[in-house]
Amino acid sequence: MSATYLVVDDSRLHHQMYDLIFSRPALAGSRVLHAYDGRDGYAQFAAHPDLAMVFLDLNMPVMTGLEFLDLRRRDARHLHIPVVLVTTESSADDESRGMAAGAWAYLRKPFHPAQLESLAARASQASEPVRTA
Amino acid sequence: MKRAEGVLEFTDRLQVAAAPAAAVERELHLLIFALGPEPYAVPVAMVREVVRVADITRVPDAPLHIRGVMNLRGRVLPVVELRTRLGLEAAALTPASRVVVAEVRGRIVGYLVDRVVQITRLGEGSVLDAPEEVRTGSADAITAVARRGDQLLRLLALERVLTAGD
Amino acid sequence: MTAPDHPFAALLADYVAECLPLAEDVLERSLALERAWAGGEEAADLYGPLQGLLHTIKGNSAMMGLRPAQELAHALEDLAESLATGPARRRDGVEVLVRGTGLLADLVRSAAIGDSPDSAHYLEELRRFLDQTVDLPAEPARVERRGGDRREDADRMVTTVRVESHRLDALLEALGETMIAQAGLRDAVKRVTRGRRGTPEESGLDQAVLALGRTLQQLEQDLMETRLLPIATVFGRFTRLVRDLARGEGKEVRLEAAGGDTRLDKTVIDRMGEPLVHLVTNAIIHGIEPPEQRVELGKPAEAVITLRAAQRGDRVVLTVSDDGRGLDPAKLLHKARALGHAPASGTPALEEIYGFAFLPGLSTAERVSSLSGRGVGLDVVGLSIRSLGGQVSVTSEPGRGTTFTLRLPLTVAVLRSLLVEVDKERYAVPLADIAETLRMGPDVLRQAITQGTLIWRDQVIPVIDASHVLGLEVPWGVPACPEAPTKGRRYCVVLKAATHHRGLLVDSLLGHQEVVVKALDPTLGRPETIAATTILGDGRVACILDAAGIADGAIEARGCG
Numbered sequence: 001m002s003a004t005y006l007v008v009d010d011s012r013l014h015h016q017m018y019d020l021i022f023s024r025p026a027l028a029g030s031r032v033l034h035a036y037d038g039r040d041g042y043a044q045f046a047a048h049p050d051l052a053m054v055f056l057d058l059n060m061p062v063m064t065g066l067e068f069l070d071l072r073r074r075d076a077r078h079l080h081i082p083v084v085l086v087t088t089e090s091s092a093d094d095e096s097r098g099m100a101a102g103a104w105a106y107l108r109k110p111f112h113p114a115q116l117e118s119l120a121a122r123a124s125q126a127s128e129p130v131r132t133a
Numbered sequence: 134m135k136r137a138e139g140v141l142e143f144t145d146r147l148q149v150a151a152a153p154a155a156a157v158e159r160e161l162h163l164l165i166f167a168l169g170p171e172p173y174a175v176p177v178a179m180v181r182e183v184v185r186v187a188d189i190t191r192v193p194d195a196p197l198h199i200r201g202v203m204n205l206r207g208r209v210l211p212v213v214e215l216r217t218r219l220g221l222e223a224a225a226l227t228p229a230s231r232v233v234v235a236e237v238r239g240r241i242v243g244y245l246v247d248r249v250v251q252i253t254r255l256g257e258g259s260v261l262d263a264p265e266e267v268r269t270g271s272a273d274a275i276t277a278v279a280r281r282g283d284q285l286l287r288l289l290a291l292e293r294v295l296t297a298g299d
Numbered sequence: 300m301t302a303p304d305h306p307f308a309a310l311l312a313d314y315v316a317e318c319l320p321l322a323e324d325v326l327e328r329s330l331a332l333e334r335a336w337a338g339g340e341e342a343a344d345l346y347g348p349l350q351g352l353l354h355t356i357k358g359n360s361a362m363m364g365l366r367p368a369q370e371l372a373h374a375l376e377d378l379a380e381s382l383a384t385g386p387a388r389r390r391d392g393v394e395v396l397v398r399g400t401g402l403l404a405d406l407v408r409s410a411a412i413g414d415s416p417d418s419a420h421y422l423e424e425l426r427r428f429l430d431q432t433v434d435l436p437a438e439p440a441r442v443e444r445r446g447g448d449r450r451e452d453a454d455r456m457v458t459t460v461r462v463e464s465h466r467l468d469a470l471l472e473a474l475g476e477t478m479i480a481q482a483g484l485r486d487a488v489k490r491v492t493r494g495r496r497g498t499p500e501e502s503g504l505d506q507a508v509l510a511l512g513r514t515l516q517q518l519e520q521d522l523m524e525t526r527l528l529p530i531a532t533v534f535g536r537f538t539r540l541v542r543d544l545a546r547g548e549g550k551e552v553r554l555e556a557a558g559g560d561t562r563l564d565k566t567v568i569d570r571m572g573e574p575l576v577h578l579v580t581n582a583i584i585h586g587i588e589p590p591e592q593r594v595e596l597g598k599p600a601e602a603v604i605t606l607r608a609a610q611r612g613d614r615v616v617l618t619v620s621d622d623g624r625g626l627d628p629a630k631l632l633h634k635a636r637a638l639g640h641a642p643a644s645g646t647p648a649l650e651e652i653y654g655f656a657f658l659p660g661l662s663t664a665e666r667v668s669s670l671s672g673r674g675v676g677l678d679v680v681g682l683s684i685r686s687l688g689g690q691v692s693v694t695s696e697p698g699r700g701t702t703f704t705l706r707l708p709l710t711v712a713v714l715r716s717l718l719v720e721v722d723k724e725r726y727a728v729p730l731a732d733i734a735e736t737l738r739m740g741p742d743v744l745r746q747a748i749t750q751g752t753l754i755w756r757d758q759v760i761p762v763i764d765a766s767h768v769l770g771l772e773v774p775w776g777v778p779a780c781p782e783a784p785t786k787g788r789r790y791c792v793v794l795k796a797a798t799h800h801r802g803l804l805v806d807s808l809l810g811h812q813e814v815v816v817k818a819l820d821p822t823l824g825r826p827e828t829i830a831a832t833t834i835l836g837d838g839r840v841a842c843i844l845d846a847a848g849i850a851d852g853a854i855e856a857r858g859c860g
Contacts, residue, residue, distance in 0.1 A: 010355075011317060011355060011358070011359060012313070012317055013310065013313050013314055013316075013317040013318070013359050013362075014358075014359070014362070016310050016313050017307055017310060017362060020306065020307060020309065020310065021306070059351060059354060059355070088354070088357070088358055088361075109358045109361050109362055110358075110361035110362045110363075110364070110369075111362075112306065113306045187838070187839075188838075188839045188840075190724065190832075190839060190840040190841060190842065191724060192823055192826055192829060192832075192842055193769040193770050193826055193827075193828050193829060193842070194770060194824075194825075194826035194827050194828060194829065195823050195824060195826055196822075196823070196824045199822070199823060201840075202820070202823070202832060202840045203840060204834050204838050204839060204840050206476075209817045209820060209832045209834065209840050210820075211820050211822040211823055240820070240821065240822055242822055295822065
C-alpha cells in the first residue's frame with residue numbers, strides 16, 4: 001500500500017531517521033513529506049488531505065507542535081488525519097495538552113522503529129486516541 | 134648511635150643515589166657555607182641558586198632577622214641575616230659574601246652567608262646529634278651535625294630559621 | 300558509540316554533523332552566560348535558546364542510542380534551569396556548566412569514532428552540585444522552554460578565548476621587568492650622552508628610548524585591561540553570606556547592590572573581597588539592630604545593606620552602607636581617649652572622630668558572635684585596603700546608619716609616585732596621597748621639630764620626621780635613637796588621607812617616578828609603614844610608603860628603647 005506521511009521536525013537528523021524507518025520492509029513503498037518548522041508543516045498538511053499520518057515534533061521554530069494542533073482545531077482542518085505528537089519523557093504536560101488539543105497519539109523519544117511501524121499500522125483502523133509509551 | 138630529629142628532615146629531602154645493590158647507605162647532598170669560622174650545611178635540593186649580594190634595601194618593621202630585600206632579576210627577594218638569627222653578631226659584607234636563595238615552605242627567601250664553600254655528599258652515617266649549646270644557641274634551627282673529615286658541619290633546618298608567624 | 304546493529308547506526312555521521320554545531324553553540328552560549336552573569340546581567344534571552352539546544356541534543360542522542368551524551372545533555376538542562384532560577388548559585392554553577400558543555404561537545408564529536416571521553420565523573424560532580432540545598436527564594440520569572448531560533452544570535456557573539464589568569468600574570472610580570480629595563484636604559488642613555496647634549500645622536504637615542512617607554516606603557520594598559528573584571532564577581536558572594544550571617548545573628552537583612560559592572564583589576568578584586576566581607580560582617584553583627592528593636596524605633600524590621608561601586612577617574616569608589624544604629628561619636632571619642640589615640644581635652648572634628656574607628660582596639664561591641672568570633676577590627680580592613688593603594692573612610696548618622704567608603708586604584712600594577720630620600724634610603728610616596736611638597740627654611744623647620752606642627756594653607760597640621768615614623772635603625776643591628784637628625788630635612792611632604800593631613804620631613808625630593816608595584820612578600824610580614832615594594836631604574840629595591848596610613852595618624856612615631 002502506498003501511503004503518504006508527513007514529518008514535521010526541525011532536526012534534519014530526525015528526518016533522516018524517519019526516512020530510514022520508512023524504507024524498512026514494514027513500510028516499504030511509503031512516501032514521506034518533510035517540513036522543518038511548524039508553519040511549513042501546517043501548509044503541507046493543509047495541502048494534503050490524503051495523508052495517512054502526521055508525525056509532529058513539539059519544539060520547533062516559527063510554530064511549535066502545540067501551536068500546529070491548536071491551529072488545526074481552530075480551522076477544523078483535516079480532523080480525520082491522525083497526528084502523532086513526538087515527545088520526550090520530560091514533557092508530560094505537553095502530552096496532556098497535546099491530547100487535549102487533538103493529537104491522536106504521542107510517541108516518546110527515543111523510540112524504536114518498530115513502535116512507529118505499529119502506530120502506522122493502526123492508523124487506518126483507529127477511531128480513538130492511542131497512548132504509546 | 135641515636136639519630137637526631139633533624140636528620141629525618143634531611144633524609145626526607147635526599148637525592149637518593151642510584152643503588153644497584155640492596156643495603157646502600159643513603160647520601161646527604163649538601164651545600165656547605167660559612168658564618169664566621171664555623172661551617173654550616175643545607176640540603177642542595179632546597180637551594181635554587183647562590184648569588185652575589187646586591188644592594189639590600191632595609192624594610193622598616195620587617196620581622197626580626199630580615200636584613201632587607203634585594204633585587205633578584207626583577208623579583209624582590211627577602212634576605213635573612215643568618216648570623217644574628219644563629220646568635221652571632223652582625224658583620225660587614227665582604228666580597229665573599231653570598232646570598233643562598235632557597236625555597237622553604239613554598240616561599241623563596243635569600244639567606245646571607247659570609248662565604249660559600251662547596252657542595253658535598255656525605256653518607257647518612259656521618260650524622261650525629263648537635264651539641265646542646267649549638268641547639269639552644271640556634272633556637273633549635275640546628276639539631277644535627279655531620280662529620281666530614283675533621284670538620285663538623287652544622288646542619289641547618291631552614292624551615293625553622295624563620296618563625297611560624299612569618 | 301552506537302551499537303552496529305542499532306537501527307540508526309548508519310546515521311552516526313549525520314548525527315555528528317547535526318549535533319556538533321549545536322553542542323558548540325551550547326558551549327558558546329554557556330560562556331556568554333558566564334560573562335553576562337558575572338556582569339550582573341540577567342541575560343534571560345541567552346538562556347532560552349540554550350535550553351532548546353540541549354533538548355535537541357538530548358533527543359537526538361537518545362534516538363541514536365548514545366546514552367552518555369543523552370544523560371549529559373539532560374543533566375545540563377537541569378543545571379541550566381537551576382542556575383537560571385537560582386541566581387545565588389550562578390557563580391559556582393556556571394563554571395560547572397561551561398565544563399559540562401565542553402564535555403558534551405567532546406562526546407558528540409567522538410560519537411562516530413567510538414573513543415569517547417568519560418562523562419561519569421563529571422556527572423557525579425554535577426549531581427552533587429545540584430543536590431546541594433538552595434534555600435534562597437527562586438526568581439519569580441519562569442523561563443519558557445522554547446526552541447526559538449537558535450541561529451539569531453550567532454552574528455552578535457564576540458569571539459572569546461579562555462586564558463588562565465596566571466598566564467596573564469606572567470605576561471604582566473614580564474612586561475614589568477621590561478619596563479624596569481627600559482628605565483635602566485633611559486638612565487644609561489642619559490649618562491652616555493652627557494657630553495653630547497643637543498647633538499642629533501643624542502636626541503635620536505633619547506627619542507628612541509622615550510618611544511619605547513610609551514609603547515610599553517600602552518602595552519601595559521592593554522594588558523591590564525584584560526585583567527579588569529566587573530566588581531559583580533565579588534558582590535555575588537555576598538547574598539549568601541548576608542543571609543547566613545543574619546540568620547545566625549537573629550536579624551533580618553537584605554542586600555542590595557549597584558554598579559556591579561564597574562571594573563577593577565583582577566588582583567584588586569581578589570584582594571578586596573576580604574575587607575568587604577569584614578565590613579559587611581561588621582555591619583550585620585554590630586551595626587544592625589534586632590528586628591524588634593528596629594520596629595520600636597520606627598524602622599522596617601528588615602535592614603538593608605547596600606553595596607555600590609562607581610568609577611571616578613583612575614579610582615573606583617565603593618560604598619558599603621547600612622541603615623542600622625550608626626556609629627556613636629561620643630563612644631568612639633571616649634574609647635580613643637582611653638586608648639591614648641586622642642587627647643583628653645578638646646573636641647576633634649567629627650570626621651576625625653570617625654577616623655578613630657580604624658584604629659586598633661576600637662571595635663565598639665564586645666559580643667562574641669557564633670559565626671565570626673568578634674568581627675574583625677576595622678584597623679585590619681584599613682590595612683588591607685591601603686596595601687592595595689586605596690583608602691577607606693566612614694561616615695555615620697547615629698540611629699540612621701553607617702557608610703564606609705573605599706577608594707581603590709583601578710589597576711594595581713603601576714603607581715605614579717614621588718621619590719624621596721631619607722637617611723640615604725629612597726622611598727616612593729604615591730602621588731595620589733600627596734597634597735603638596737614644601738621646602739623648609741631653617742626657622743620653619745625648627746618650629747616643626749619642637750612643636751611637631753606646621754601651618755599649612757591656614758591649617759595647623761602635625762608634622763613628623765620620616766625616620767621617626769619609619770623606625771629605621773641606623774647601622775644594621777644597632778638600634779638608634781636619633782635626637783636631632785633633622786638638620787638634613789630640607790623638605791616636607793604633606794601627605795593626605797581621607798580627612799587628615801600630615802607633614803613628613805625628608806632629606807630631599809628625587810622627582811616623580813612611575814613605579815611598578817610589587818606586592819609585599821609574605822615573608823616580610825605586615826610592616827606598618829610600607830605598602831609594597833618596587834624596583835627602581837638602577838635596579839635597587841625601594842619601599843613604597845603607606846602614605847595614607849602615615850597621614851591619618853594610624854602610625855605613630857616610635858619612641859626609643
